[in-house]
Amino acid sequence: EDQVTQSPEALRLQEGESSSLNCSYTVSGLRGLFWYRQDPGKGPEFLFTLYSAGEEKEKERLKATLTKKESFLHITAPKPEDSATYLCAVQVSGATNKLIFGTGTLLAVQP
Amino acid sequence: GAGVSQSPRYKVAKRGQDVALRCDPISGHVSLFWYQQALGQGPEFLTYFQNEAQLDKSGLPSDRFFAERPEGSVSTLKIQRTQQEDSAVYLCASSLGGGEIRRRGYTFGSGTRLTVV
Structure with a gap:
């Protein structure tokens, strides 16, 4: 069964304290x-799409990376406005264009 | 329009009542999706349209749920005989199509929060 697991469920950071969010996936074909x-x-707001292991994408303080089993969202020197829930989702080969979402990581950045 | 518009923003229904939720996608977007998001959870797929054709309805939880997009633009999600477990946020999303989905994902609306009492 195709599955997406995110960790941690919640994360509290001080402003400027860098960290990473994890998304592990098990799919028949990504x-x-x-x-x-x-x-x-x-509603959710699109950040990145990653297609293959080794790929990286960046946007402001965010950087997403992908391996064959998981993806990381690295947040460098976060600001309070980065506080949000971050959702990971996969699109599976052979399926329609639907996405399978994880439960998200709730990030709180304190000033 | 500039974004995906959903109405109403909030709906309170008595158990057993029928409800209809509306989605106005971005003009020209051929792909349209409905998702259900329970409190503290990620969105779960309900159904997918390409123009007026419903290509995937595998996520609809029961035959009380019905979606349509008769002219390939506005879509309506209808829930008959609502039950308490139907309480959730219903999100609509649209996209230009397959390749665009991979490049830019979908554009989501802000959702309709349904509370069944």
């Missing part, structure tokens, strides 16, 4: 791994 950010009361 077409793409997606990272989204979700603010309270809003």
Whole structure:
């Protein structure tokens, strides 16, 4: 069964304290791994797509990496405005364009 | 429009009542998705349309759930005889199509929060 697991469930950081979020996946065939950010009361907002092991993408203080079994979202010198829930999702080969989401990591960055 | 619009933003329904949730996708987006997000969980896939064709409805939890997109633009998710376990946020998302989904993901609306009492 295709599955996505995110850890930790929640993370509290001080402003400027770098850390990483983990997304482990078990799928029959990976077409793409997606990272989204979700603010309270809003829909998820697209951040990155990664396609193959070894790929990396960056956006401001965020950097996403991918291996054959997991993806990391590295947050460098976070600011309070980075506080949100970060969702990981996979698109599986042979399936329709649906995404399978993890349960997310709730990040709180304190000033 | 500039984004995906969903209405109503909030809906309170009495158990057993029927509800209809509306989604206006971004103009020109051929792909449209419905997801259900329970409190503290990630979104779970319900159904997928390409234009007016419903290509995947494998995530609909029961025959009380029905979705349509008759003209390939606006979509409606209908839930009949609502039950307490239907309480969740219902998210709609749209995209230009397969290749675009991989490059830019979907664009989600802000959702409809359904509370069944």
